[in-house]
Amino acid sequence: MKIHPLIDSSAALADFCALISGSDFIAVDTEFMRENTFWPELCLIQIADQNHAAAIDPMAKGIDLSPLLDLLVNNEDILKVFHAGGQDVEIIFNMTGKTPHPIFDTQVGQMALGQAEQVGYSNLVDAWLGITLDKGARFTDWSRRPLDKRQIDYAIGDVTHLAKIFPMMLDKLVKTGRGHWLDEEMERLADPDHYRADPDRAWLRIKSPSRKPDALGRLKALAAWRENEARSKNLPRGRIVKDETLADLAANPPKSQDALGNVRGLSATWKGNDIGGRLMAAIANAKLLPKDEMPDRSPRGPGLGKEGALVADLLKLLLKIRSRELNAAARLIARSDDLEALAAGRDEDISLMKGWRFEVFGRSALDLVEGRVGFAVRDGKLVMSEIEAPSA
Numbered sequence: 001m002k003i004h005p006l007i008d009s010s011a012a013l014a015d016f017c018a019l020i021s022g023s024d025f026i027a028v029d030t031e032f033m034r035e036n037t038f039w040p041e042l043c044l045i046q047i048a049d050q051n052h053a054a055a056i057d058p059m060a061k062g063i064d065l066s067p068l069l070d071l072l073v074n075n076e077d078i079l080k081v082f083h084a085g086g087q088d089v090e091i092i093f094n095m096t097g098k099t100p101h102p103i104f105d106t107q108v109g110q111m112a113l114g115q116a117e118q119v120g121y122s123n124l125v126d127a128w129l130g131i132t133l134d135k136g137a138r139f140t141d142w143s144r145r146p147l148d149k150r151q152i153d154y155a156i157g158d159v160t161h162l163a164k165i166f167p168m169m170l171d172k173l174v175k176t177g178r179g180h181w182l183d184e185e186m187e188r189l190a191d192p193d194h195y196r197a198d199p200d201r202a203w204l205r206i207k208s209p210s211r212k213p214d215a216l217g218r219l220k221a222l223a224a225w226r227e228n229e230a231r232s233k234n235l236p237r238g239r240i241v242k243d244e245t246l247a248d249l250a251a252n253p254p255k256s257q258d259a260l261g262n263v264r265g266l267s268a269t270w271k272g273n274d275i276g277g278r279l280m281a282a283i284a285n286a287k288l289l290p291k292d293e294m295p296d297r298s299p300r301g302p303g304l305g306k307e308g309a310l311v312a313d314l315l316k317l318l319l320k321i322r323s324r325e326l327n328a329a330a331r332l333i334a335r336s337d338d339l340e341a342l343a344a345g346r347d348e349d350i351s352l353m354k355g356w357r358f359e360v361f362g363r364s365a366l367d368l369v370e371g372r373v374g375f376a377v378r379d380g381k382l383v384m385s386e387i388e389a390p391s392a
């Protein structure tokens with residue numbers, strides 16, 4: 001594989017993109033900083049196909065990234081391969097309003113070929129190539145210029161290894177017949193709605209002990225206010241107000257701006273400054289959370305109850321057994337909310353009752369719920385035991 005020099009000019013980038021434009025796939029990775037900003041600061045982009053690899057400096061003065069972004073979001077003839085690429089895709093979406101498509105994530109691919117839920121990149125490289133990575137440059141300051149050779153070599157290694165692993169992984173997925181297991185997951189990763197941050201939904205990320213419509217309405221308003229403040233100032237959300245402080249303000253709203261000076265987690269200056277005034281306006285304009293947005297009161301899912309919770313636990317045990325037998329990650333096969341829905345007697349419109357998930361697990365889960373299978377210990381291992389003829 002040819003490793004190209006660091007690309008820091010528009011002409012060199014255009015030439016490189018033309019060179020790889022006929023590839024079947026490209027491996028993609030980014031280096032970025034976001035500790036002190038709301039928006040991730042893109043510092044380096046690494047690209048490789050099976051013959052060429054390069055690191056691209058998006059911070060280079062005057063560089064035009066259009067050829068690369070066009071390749072990533074508009075060329076659907078090339079598969080874009082990432083590892084744990086959620087944040088990489090988010091950066092591309094923020095820059096273009098589009099996501100790379102089609103997409104393949106090797107972290108998700110590994111879930112179909114082993115029991116690891118979220119295998120790290122170093123472990124992936126070791127497992128497939130037998131290479132132990134030098135992690136020394138991992139936490140470097142990627143925004144500082146000039147980048148040294150060790151940093152660039154480390155960054156390019158992320159995509160050169162990925163370009164070797166992907167064909168091997170794809171071959172194994174084809175041989176095991178599990179490639180189609182990943183179709184839904186990859187489409188979800190490429191769905192622009194997955195990366196479109198809606199301030200009106202920001203409250204859903206905040207833990208709140210209250211289930212009162214007025215308190216949750218205030219939490220929704222405050223979370224949206226903080227989201228907009230953080231964006232406009234390009235600061236992390238926690239630098240504006242921390243989650244626990246927002247939840248406390250929503251549950252115990254101050255009667256006046258002057259009272260903000262006594263709120264733990266806020267500076268005393270908030271009782272008289274503009275940002276404190278905007279916070280109070282958000283509280284004053286908050287509305288009761290509508291019924292259709294209210295979170296379910298049961299921590300184990302709607303309508304589950306005590307007996308249903310026990311059934312859900314048995315389903316999770318069954319899932320552990322099945323994932324061990326298949327040597328596949330349990331989270332890929334079924335999610336907890338689907339198991340709890342089935343335990344509560346709601347088997348419509350849940351993913352484990354459809355397609356390959358039903359074939360490898362859903363049918364057995366239904367048999368367990370309906371009393372046709374149970375558990376037994378054989379040769380020291382917990383296994384499924386047939387009680388009566390399984391369902392067709």
